[in-house]
Amino acid sequence: MxxxxxxxxxxxxxxxxxxxxxxxxxxxxxxxxxxTGAGQKKALSKRIKARSTSGNAEGPYRSVDHFDSLAREDFPGKDTLDKLFEHAVQRFGQARCLGTRDVLSEETEIQPTGKLFKRLILGEYKWLSYNEVDTLVNQFGSGLAALGQQPKSTIAIFCETRAEWMITAQACFRRNFPLVTFYATLGEEAIAFGLNETGVTHLVTSVELLETKLKNVLPQIPKLKHVIYVDTKKISAEGYPAGLSIHSMQAVQELGMLPENMRKPIVKPQPSDLAMVMYTSGSTGRPKGVMIIHSNLIAGMSGQCERIPGLGPNDIYIAYLPLAHVLEMTAEISCITYGCRIGYSSPQTLSDQSSKIKKGSKGDCSVLRPTLMAAVPEIMDRINKNVMSKVQEMGFIQKTLFTLGYKYKLEQIKRGFDAPLCNALLFQKVKKLLGGRIRMMLSGGAPLSSATQRFMNVCFCCPVGQGYGLTETCGAGTITEVADISTGRVGAPLICCEIRLRDWVEGGYTSKDQPNPRGEILIGGPNITVGYYRNENNDQDFFVDHNGQRWFCTGDVGEIYPDGCLQIVDRKKDLVKLQAGEYVSLGKVESALKNCSLVDNICAYANSDQNYVISFVVPNQKRLTQLAKQRGIVGTWEDICTHPEMEREVLKEITIVAANIKLQRFEIPLKVHLSPEPWTPETGLVTDAFKLKRKELKNHYLDHIERMYGGK
The missing domain is CATH 1.20.5 (Single alpha-helices involved in coiled-coils or other helix-helix interfaces)
Incomplete structure (x- = not known):
């Protein structure tokens, strides 16, 4: 009652x-x-965005905005990256370019668990103008040349996202030093492999990465002669290999300022010259270096920028994603080209609630107040959880008003309209979490859930452009248009490229599928890179058609809608990108964990909209039965396999073996399901050669996948 x-x-x-x-x-x-022009916006949302140039269902599909020919460059004649930067310096010389916050104080907090957390108090943003960045680029490039760096010879950068990364990159582009990039999660052995494969003699890094990641493997890189660290603090050369010179970035700039070094001629790059070798995880676990020439990047960025209306000097971009990823790197170069300001940040200092920000002090978004932001789905999911947890703490009336306002605006957005009163009364405070001025967010790196996309639309009052691209395509492929109110899709082909679908009969995807054609996604155009560095798979993954156009076979499976937009529905390869953008080679994880004494067979599994790996295991019956007996667990073999304590024991051994083999943290399965039945060709879960049938295993264990990912 x-x-x-x-x-x-x-x-x-x-x-x-x-x-x-x-x-x-x-x-x-x-x-x-x-x-608000809602009628016009609805018409833009529903318009045909791409069409098949052949009239066939498999394509190629090309943007209707550039149907006659693919775009290659935004600014005529600016066909190399150094020309783009020089053009920007001429146009925006005194304007602010790159901004960084100083650390005012650092405190260590002891948690109840005994863990130590660093908390920072940061100052205001300090800015370098375009002219000042240009001067630093000249000095550093001149200093690198004085240290023996030669045009067309590779130079490596392994560093966090910061202004010095971009200054280094621009110095290398200007002097035709192809830049080799690595991201921090590759691991020591993979980085050593890449440095040796490209034969670099010079490496730019930070003190932290040098001491924690590189120091142990430097003896394995005999060709490396110079290490330049970007920090202002000095480090001791003790403990480093003989013959290796260690310099600060400041010292190299001072070397470059000497008159005899400044006078040396600069060898400029050509559009066909190598701009960078960007290392990305390979399906075998060995990293692959994607070779990207200047014209590839110019074309890719021309396509990306066309989907960001009004990009220009009034925009402020917050940079915190890894610059070794093509999404962040092309976003920042594009921003510089169009005169935007770039304020540097990190995932640990992004907002007032971020883990390294001292309570009561300001995070980077609050100080910078950006207008543009790129994000991986995991960051957006984290923001979503933070906001909704705060809503749960509200009083009854506040919570009710917020919920009603949220539902009302959500319905309006689904119809293509807005709710200005809700924006002013309810969502103003939420918007301030990211500074209050975000006008567009770009999501990439992994699929974004419809619920999270709608949450960002409602609470932050901005469109979320969802993109699809790969390192091999310079990050360019598709991006949803600002006016597109649909969710779950990644948009139409950019104006620099086109998309084809290739039948994958084994997977059950063909261009004759109903209601829409499906198949493996092939991307073609001037943004397609020249291949992998010294890799035999180039002929499998890249090809040139009869018109001389280059194509890349993505291994992803897509569906093309009648308006020309793409949806990702599956993937052929066993390489999975997690929600935060880390690549996991499932085959590599499986081969490593088969060394567990409790494991007879294992299938690693990961959803791209989740941030961890799970696994199905056929346990060793003898070993697990013995262990169950020791733990006092009795019953049938099926009872033992379904016992939660046995799952924990197998997971514990998996974790120990994974740590010993030095799997990365994100590669180690966090949950496990034990299968009492072995996988044989008769069960249909493995081939006659006992190779895993991933699709069949996924369907077989669908309920357990939902359970392990929190669905049930």
Whole structure:
């Protein structure tokens, strides 16, 4: 009776609010419809965005905005990266370019668990103008040349996202030093492999990465002669290999300022010259260096920038994703080209609630107040959880108003409209979590869930452009248009490239599928890179068609909608990108974990919209039965396999073996399901050669996948 009375009271209290919402909707619809141009926006959302140039269902599909020929460059004649930067310096010389916050103080907090957490208090952003960046680029490039760096010879950078990374890159582009990049999660052995494969003699890094990641493997890189660290603090050369010179970035710049070094001629790059070798995880676990020439990047960025309306000097971009990823690197170069300001940040200092920001002090978004932001889905999911947890802490009336406002605006957005009053009254405070001025977010790196995309649309009052691209395509492929109100899709082909679907009969995907054609996604155009560095797979993954156009076979499976937009539905390869953008080679994980004494067979599995790996295991019956007996667990073999304690024991051994073999943290399965039945060709879960059939295993264990990812 008490519960019924409470519900009745709640209904009475909410009735006037619902009535007000209804009246507001009726009275405001027509004025806002015309003032905001909602009708025009709906028409843009529904328009045909790409068409097949052949008239066939498999394509190629090309943007209707550049149907006659693919775009190659935004600014005529600016066909190399150094020309783009020089053009930007000429246009925006005194304007702010790169900004960084100084650390004012650092404190160590002891948690109840005994762990130590560093907390920072950061100052205001200090800015370098375009002219000042240009001067530093000249000095550093001159200093590198004085240290013996030669044009067309590779130079490596292994460093966090910061202004010095971009200054180094621009110095290398200007002097035709192809840049070799690595991201921190590759691991020591992979980085050593890449440095040796490219034969670099010079490496730019930070003190932290030098001491924690590189120091142990430097003796394995005999050709490396010079290490330049970007920090201002000095380090001792003790403990480093003989014959290796260690310099600060400041010292190299001072070397470059000497008159005899400044006078040396600069060898400029050509559009066909190598701009960078960007290392990415390979499906065998061995990293692959993607060779990218200047014209590839110019074309890719021309396509990306066309999908960001109004990009220019009024924009501020917050940079915190790894610059060794093509998404972040092309985003920053594009921003510089168009005169935007770039403020540097990190995932640990992004907002007031970030892990390294001292309580009560300001995170980077609050200080910078950016207008543009790129994000991987994991960051957006984290923001979503933070906001909704705060909503749960609200009082009854506040929570009810927020929920009603959220639902009302969500319905409006789904129809292609907006809710300005809700924006002003309810979501202003939420917007301030990211500075309050975000006008567009770009999501990439992994699939973004529809729920998270809608949450960002509602609470941050901005469109979220979801993109699809790979290192091999310079990050360019597709991006959703600002006016597109659909979710779950990645948009139409960019104006620099086109998309084809190739039948994958074994997987059950063909261009004749209904209601829409499906198949493996092939991307073609001037943004397609020249291949992998010294790799025999180039002929498998890249090809040139009869028109001389270069194509890349992505291994992803897509579906093309009638309006020309793409949706990713599956993938052929066993290389999976987690939600935060880390690549996991499932085959590598499996081969490593078969060394576990409790494991007879194992299948690693990962969803791209999750941030961890799970696994299915056929356990060793003898070993697990013995262990169960020691733990006092009795019953049938099936009882033992389904016992939660046995799952924990197998997971514990998997974790120990993975750590000994030095798997990366994100590669180690966090949950496990034990299968009492072995996998044989008769079960249909493995081939006659006992290779795993991933699709069949996924379907077989669908309920357990949902359970391990929290669905059940």
């Amino acid at each position: 008490g519960v019924q009375a409470a519900y009745a009271l709640q209904s009475v209290l909410l009735f006037p609010i619902h009535l007000l919402i209804w009246l507001y909707s009726i009275l405001s619809f027509l004025p806002w419809y015309y003032i």
